[in-house]
Amino acid sequence: MATHAPNLTRNESSTTDFLPLKGTDHVEFYVGNARQAAYFYRAAFGMSLVAYAGPETGQRDRASYVLQQGKVRFVLTTALRTDSEIARHVDKHGDGVHAIALWVDDARQSWLETTSRGARSIQEPREFSDADGRVTTASIAAYGDTIHTFVDRTNYTGTFFPGYQTVKEDHIARPVGLLHIDHIVGNVGWNSMNEWVDFYAKVMGFSLYQHFDDNDISTEYSALMSKVMANGNGYVKFPINEPAEGRRKSQIEEYLDFYQGPGVQHMALATNDILATVAAMKQQGVDFLTVPHSYYTELQNRIGKIDEPIEDLEKLGILVDRDNEGYMLQIFTRPVEDRPTVFYEIIQRKGSRSFGKGNFKALFEAIEREQALRGNL
Numbered sequence: 001m002a003t004h005a006p007n008l009t010r011n012e013s014s015t016t017d018f019l020p021l022k023g024t025d026h027v028e029f030y031v032g033n034a035r036q037a038a039y040f041y042r043a044a045f046g047m048s049l050v051a052y053a054g055p056e057t058g059q060r061d062r063a064s065y066v067l068q069q070g071k072v073r074f075v076l077t078t079a080l081r082t083d084s085e086i087a088r089h090v091d092k093h094g095d096g097v098h099a100i101a102l103w104v105d106d107a108r109q110s111w112l113e114t115t116s117r118g119a120r121s122i123q124e125p126r127e128f129s130d131a132d133g134r135v136t137t138a139s140i141a142a143y144g145d146t147i148h149t150f151v152d153r154t155n156y157t158g159t160f161f162p163g164y165q166t167v168k169e170d171h172i173a174r175p176v177g178l179l180h181i182d183h184i185v186g187n188v189g190w191n192s193m194n195e196w197v198d199f200y201a202k203v204m205g206f207s208l209y210q211h212f213d214d215n216d217i218s219t220e221y222s223a224l225m226s227k228v229m230a231n232g233n234g235y236v237k238f239p240i241n242e243p244a245e246g247r248r249k250s251q252i253e254e255y256l257d258f259y260q261g262p263g264v265q266h267m268a269l270a271t272n273d274i275l276a277t278v279a280a281m282k283q284q285g286v287d288f289l290t291v292p293h294s295y296y297t298e299l300q301n302r303i304g305k306i307d308e309p310i311e312d313l314e315k316l317g318i319l320v321d322r323d324n325e326g327y328m329l330q331i332f333t334r335p336v337e338d339r340p341t342v343f344y345e346i347i348q349r350k351g352s353r354s355f356g357k358g359n360f361k362a363l364f365e366a367i368e369r370e371q372a373l374r375g376n377l
């Protein structure tokens with residue numbers, strides 16, 4: 001799905017993009033109880049249930065709920081039997097992201113291009129069809145148990161995927177203005193960041209968009225390092241984090257302990273009106289991280305004039321950062337499940353292409369306060 005992301009001049013070379021991506025197609029989570037998880041994303045995040053597959057539709061081993069808001073599309077899948085890949089994934093990781101599906105024109109070609117460059121195949125190109133047409137998918141392995149699925153839906157007119165039943169109306173969903181996925185962050189193990197940066201560069205043709213070292217991202221206690229990889233047109237951005245040495249346990253290490261390995265740490269969801277979006281999400285029960293009052297007393301000096309009243313930002317705990325192209329507003333939820341693993345960022349970009357470097361210190365101190373409360377710092 002297209003984002004507002006600008007073209008990256010360094011990718012506009014004469015070499016053609018061997019993996020043209022039209023955006024993120026969907027993100028599939030494996031969860032312990034998809035019906036209840038779906039209720040949370042509908043009531044709290046305001047996503048609409050648009051399609052369903054399960055025993056009633058002839059799918060015997062799993063149930064999947066497709067949720068959508070703007071171009072953000074999540075699929076929540078649960079196992080109906082103990083002996084399954086889904087149940088094993090949930091047993092090991094808790095609820096988490098299994099597949100980051102990418103929207104392409106040619107899934108077979110995407111699979112050929114990536115596997116010929118060293119990607120491990122998870123699923124060879126396969127066509128699925130029903131009365132609404134056909135969809136071709138193919139999958140490759142990414143970090144940990146996470147996979148990338150290439151989805152070609154050029155010849156499909158149905159709501160989501162062959163075999164899914166369309167849900168006409170969702171009376172539970174209360175939309176909050178989420179538009180699209182801005183970026184999806186992966187946490188990988190000690191000293192593994194560059195290995196995965198190389199994977200995205202060599203196997204998928206991405207290039208380095210921004211990077212942060214442990215001087216940028218460290219507090220008194222813990223540290224991490226991060227590099228942001230982006231595809232050719234900039235529609236798909238994957239920051240990759242690894243833990244760095246600090247006096248205490250890095251927040252990335254806490255994630256790796258509880259997720260039992262590498263995986264998706266957070267997804268940033270874009271809005272055009274962060275004040276309204278966050279107010280609605282809070283009202284609907286989403287918990288966000290808070291920053292101290294001192295953050296806002298220093299804000300005006302740090303970022304200059306902005307459209308939003310600072311007292312409104314402080315009331316909601318929204319952070320602001322500026323670079324030479326503009327500014328951006330962001331806020332982070334607490335983990336959305338009991339294991340301290342997956343969380344969300346809500347982001348509004350006003351010209352800036354940054355990831356909030358100026359907020360890292362305030363933010364990570366907030367994360368560490370929570371980590372200490374859990375006894376994991």
Ligand code: FE2
Nearest residue numbers: 185268345355
């Ligand atoms: Fe982020």
